[in-house]
Amino acid sequence: xxxxxxxxxxxxxxxxxxxxxxxxxxxxxxxxxxxxxxxxxxxxxxxxxxxxxxxxxxxxxxxxxxxxxxxxxxxxxxxxxxxxxxxxxxxxxxxxxxxxxxxxxxxxxxxxxxxxxxxxxxxxxxxxxxxxxxxxxxxxxxxxxxxxxxxxxxxxxxxxxxxxxxxxxxxxxxxxxxxxxxxxxxxxxxxxxxxxxxxxxxxxxxxxxxxxxxxxxxxxxxxxxxxxxxxxxxxxxxxxxxx
Amino acid sequence: xxxxxxxxxxxxxxxxxxxxxxxxxxxxxxxxxxxxxxxxxxxxxxxxxxxxxxxxxxxxxxxxxxxxxxxxxxxxxxxxxxxxxxxxxxxxxxxxxxxxxxxxxxxxxxxxxxxxxxxxxxxxxxxxxxxxxxxxxxxxxxxxxxxxxxxxxxxxxxxxxxxxxxxxxxxxxxxxxxxxxxxxxxxxxxxxxxxxxxxxxxxxxxxxxxxxxxxxxxxxxxxxxxxxxxxxxxxxxxxxxxxxxxxxxxxxxxxxxxxxxxxxxxxxxxxxxxxxxxxxxxxxxxxxxxxxxxxxxxxxxxxxxxxxxxxxxxxxxxxxxxxxxxxxxxxxxxxxxxxxxxxxxxxxxxxxxxxxxxxxxxxxxxxxxxxxxxxxxxxxxxxxxxxxxxxxxxxxxxxxxxxxxxxxxxxxxxxxxxxxxxxxxxxxxxxxxxxxxxxxxxxxxxxxxxxxxxxxxxxxxxxxxxxxxxxxxxxxxxxxxxxxxxxxxxxxxxxxxxxxxxxxxxxxxxxxxxxxxxxxxxxxxxxxxxxxxxxxxxxxxxxxxxxxxxxxxxxxxxxxxxxxxxxxxxxxxxxxxxxxxxxxxxxxxxxxxxxxxxxxxxxxxxxxxxxxxxxxxxxxxxxxxxx
Numbered sequence: 001x002x003x004x005x006x007x008x009x010x011x012x013x014x015x016x017x018x019x020x021x022x023x024x025x026x027x028x029x030x031x032x033x034x035x036x037x038x039x040x041x042x043x044x045x046x047x048x049x050x051x052x053x054x055x056x057x058x059x060x061x062x063x064x065x066x067x068x069x070x071x072x073x074x075x076x077x078x079x080x081x082x083x084x085x086x087x088x089x090x091x092x093x094x095x096x097x098x099x100x101x102x103x104x105x106x107x108x109x110x111x112x113x114x115x116x117x118x119x120x121x122x123x124x125x126x127x128x129x130x131x132x133x134x135x136x137x138x139x140x141x142x143x144x145x146x147x148x149x150x151x152x153x154x155x156x157x158x159x160x161x162x163x164x165x166x167x168x169x170x171x172x173x174x175x176x177x178x179x180x181x182x183x184x185x186x187x188x189x190x191x192x193x194x195x196x197x198x199x200x201x202x203x204x205x206x207x208x209x210x211x212x213x214x215x216x217x218x219x220x221x222x223x224x225x226x227x228x229x230x231x232x233x234x235x236x237x238x239x240x241x242x243x
Numbered sequence: 244x245x246x247x248x249x250x251x252x253x254x255x256x257x258x259x260x261x262x263x264x265x266x267x268x269x270x271x272x273x274x275x276x277x278x279x280x281x282x283x284x285x286x287x288x289x290x291x292x293x294x295x296x297x298x299x300x301x302x303x304x305x306x307x308x309x310x311x312x313x314x315x316x317x318x319x320x321x322x323x324x325x326x327x328x329x330x331x332x333x334x335x336x337x338x339x340x341x342x343x344x345x346x347x348x349x350x351x352x353x354x355x356x357x358x359x360x361x362x363x364x365x366x367x368x369x370x371x372x373x374x375x376x377x378x379x380x381x382x383x384x385x386x387x388x389x390x391x392x393x394x395x396x397x398x399x400x401x402x403x404x405x406x407x408x409x410x411x412x413x414x415x416x417x418x419x420x421x422x423x424x425x426x427x428x429x430x431x432x433x434x435x436x437x438x439x440x441x442x443x444x445x446x447x448x449x450x451x452x453x454x455x456x457x458x459x460x461x462x463x464x465x466x467x468x469x470x471x472x473x474x475x476x477x478x479x480x481x482x483x484x485x486x487x488x489x490x491x492x493x494x495x496x497x498x499x500x501x502x503x504x505x506x507x508x509x510x511x512x513x514x515x516x517x518x519x520x521x522x523x524x525x526x527x528x529x530x531x532x533x534x535x536x537x538x539x540x541x542x543x544x545x546x547x548x549x550x551x552x553x554x555x556x557x558x559x560x561x562x563x564x565x566x567x568x569x570x571x572x573x574x575x576x577x578x579x580x581x582x583x584x585x586x587x588x589x590x591x592x593x594x595x596x597x598x599x600x601x602x603x604x605x606x607x608x609x610x611x612x613x614x615x616x617x618x619x620x621x622x623x624x625x626x627x628x629x630x631x632x633x634x635x636x637x638x639x640x641x642x643x644x645x646x647x648x649x650x651x652x653x654x655x656x657x658x659x660x661x662x663x664x665x666x667x668x669x670x671x672x673x674x675x676x677x678x679x680x681x682x683x684x685x686x687x688x689x690x691x692x693x694x695x696x697x698x699x700x701x702x703x704x705x706x707x708x709x710x711x712x713x714x715x716x717x718x719x720x721x722x723x724x725x726x727x728x729x730x731x732x733x734x735x736x737x738x739x740x741x742x743x744x745x746x747x748x749x750x751x752x753x754x755x756x757x758x759x760x761x762x763x764x765x766x767x768x769x770x771x772x773x774x775x776x777x778x779x780x781x782x783x784x785x786x787x788x789x790x791x792x793x794x795x796x797x798x799x800x801x802x803x804x805x806x807x808x809x810x811x812x813x814x815x816x817x818x819x820x821x822x823x824x825x826x827x828x829x830x831x832x833x834x835x836x837x838x839x840x841x842x843x844x845x846x847x848x849x850x851x852x853x854x855x856x857x858x859x860x861x862x863x864x865x866x867x868x869x870x
Binding site for chain 2: 107
């Protein structure tokens with residue numbers, strides 16, 4: 001990876017009401033890179049992602065994406081620049097069918113800055129990736145199991161043909177077989193050059209897919225480095241990650 | 244009455260149902276996506292009637308009428324888009340009730356604008372060219388225009404249904420109805436979506452109004468009548484369900500048609516005039532539906548909405564400064580009669596202000612800390628006023644008895660209505676409370692033998708020593724003070740904690756052993772009883788009461804007062820009520836267009852002080868203390 005990272009965050013602060021949740025968070029993700037954002041419940045992982053997406057009302061700091069300052073843009077403008085977001089609670093449209101859910105995420109194909117086309121998704125290509133969804137394409141989102149909803153939320157984001165994706169805890173609360181499928185999917189996306197920021201509590205899952213990691217605690221980045229290094233560093237794991 | 248005439252009325256009822264449906268469908272669409280309960284929707288309908296009548300009168304013939312209908316719908320749609328862009332966009336993140344207040348301000352402004360443009364007289368449009376005849380149905384003559392309306396209602400339903408089910412716009416609308424923030428995060432321009440939905444809803448209201456011109460004259464009274472009808476239809480049908488809205492419109496129109504065609508019937512030897520029921524029929528239908536199916540006929544359980552507003556600040560006990568101000572107010576009140584010797588009007592205004600403070604504080608008690616947004620608080624004010632008035636009228640009772648009867652009757656009413664109301668939440672609760680208030684109002688209007696009908700009860704005067712105005716003022720001040728302090732004390736007692744816990748999270752509160760419904764029910768009853776005291780005092784202060792003093796307007800006044808002051812502060816309703824009462828008194832006497840002025844003031848407040856007056860001051864102080 002040369003040049004400026006695709007997504008770069010600096011001195012990011014965020015508040016809910018009067019309470020500050022993030023304190024000068026800085027991180028970056030390059031093309032074709034999978035980066036883990038690790039930390040316990042309440043460390044600020046989801047808030048970091050929501051703040052990058054412009055979904056937190058009060059925020060400060062800079063967020064650069066694809067050579068643009070996106071820190072003051074509305075969420076839909078950020079999404080239209082090619083930054084996808086899959087929320088932790090999935091937020092499937094329960095009254096819409098699987099196909100309709102996918103359609104809501106649809107955006108025109110786009111290219112990386114160097115002219116290389118980003119992967120262009122269609123429902124058919126997504127069904128090849130997630131065969132379970134194909135079988136249930138006419139079912140309502142609300143009728144799906146947790147694992148299927150997880151696939152659907154990832155699929156819905158991919159329909160926007162993103163250059164980078166913020167994946168909030170894709171392994172949470174789904175069956176081991178689906179976790180494997182998620183890991184495969186993430187690696188495929190990485191091959192295609194997507195930048196992925198993955199929030200995770202489960203270090204075994206992060207180990208499968210991530211190149212680098214940031215460790216959050218109480219809204220501060222406490223550690224950063226290569227994933228392999230984090231695996232060796234019992235000290236950091238004990239202090240910030242294990243229960 | 245024959246079966247034939249009954250059937251005929253039923254067919255004719257379908258024509259009325261179509262008109263109701265257009266307005267309700269627009270309201271439902273707008274609510275579904277933007278979560279704004281647009282009280283000004285009836286005003287858009289009213290504008291539609293005036294604009295269409297004006298065009299049809301200016302350009303005669305078929306082109307003037309039918310072209311005018313289409314042009315009117317387009318113009319009202321455009322006007323809706325302008326409202327959305329100029330006003331609503333600024334308040335999507337404001338608390339739900341604040342949005343209500345803003346759209347209510349629009350009602351006031353639009354009504355006065357129509358008064359200014361078209362004058363106070365009703366405007367009669369021409370009859371529809373080409374559809375002036377009638378056809379023979381069941382031996383009676385049914386106007387061709389009604390046949391046209393009967394057909395066009397389901398046609399519009401079909402078009403809307405297909406548009407929502409089959410187009411991308413429809414999918415976006417349905418998705419945004421569930422989770423608009425997520426729709427935005429997926430790259431959909433919500434601003435554009437909201438504007439277009441608002442424009443579409445307004446267009447439907449304008450269409451409904453324009454089509455009505457051939458049946459009824461345009462009138463300044465239609466805005467509030469239509470909005471309350473449309474609310475009922477939307478709530479009965481289920482919020483967000485277009486098909487439900489049509490179904491509900493048909494049911495309500497049919498029940499009304501039935502009441503009219505039965506006329507006076509004798510039940511168990513007592514003659515009963517069913518046609519009098521038309522005023523309450525829709526509210527009775529709504530009450531029954533909400534009790535049996537709390538989310539309307541075709542509505543779904545409301546998903547917990549992701550509120551875009553900031554979380555609410557906790558209540559804090561009064562700091563020393565506030566206590567000092569309070570003590571100052573008490574002293575000032577005690578001294579007012581002395582001051583008023585030279586200006587007796589001060590006492591009249593003072594009593595009005597105090598009564599509104601007591602009334603608003605009682606509403607705030609359930610609205611703020613209880614989270615129950617009652618749209619019908621006038622019911623308990625009214626029960627209090629009539630409780631006192633009836634006792635004086637029928638038993639020649641003196642004031643003390645009247646003032647005891649007032650809260651008792653209000654309490655009983657609040658216990659009865661509250662039992663149903665606390666089973667619902669949000670907009671549904673608001674609408675059910677409105678329905679109950681409407682029922683109380685109708686009884687006061689229609690049960691003439693007991694209540695004096697629309698003339699009300701006269702000659703309710705205070706007995707000695709309170710027949711002197713300054714003494715009555717002091718009594719009012721004392722009772723208001725007592726009521727306000729009692730409600731305040733309750734909020735800092737375990738009961739108040741339980742009520743607030745139930746508001747913040749029903750599940751969590753129940754998990755720690757709080758019977759949320761019961762607590763909210765008791766809270767509702769207490770608020771009702773206190774409102775009853777205000778109502779009773781009101782009756783003696785004015786010397787008379789009539790249904791007019793307890794109508795929807797009074798419920799809305801109370802809401803405005805609470806919101807004006809700020810809902811999450813305990814001094815809010817006091818300040819809000821005082822400002823509102825004084826404004827109403829001073830502004831009303833300045834200009835013929837006092838409604839528009841009041842509306843403009845409300846809008847300015849909503850845009851400048853989104854947390855109410857007291858809330859705004861508190862924020863200002865926070866900003867000064869913590870730069």
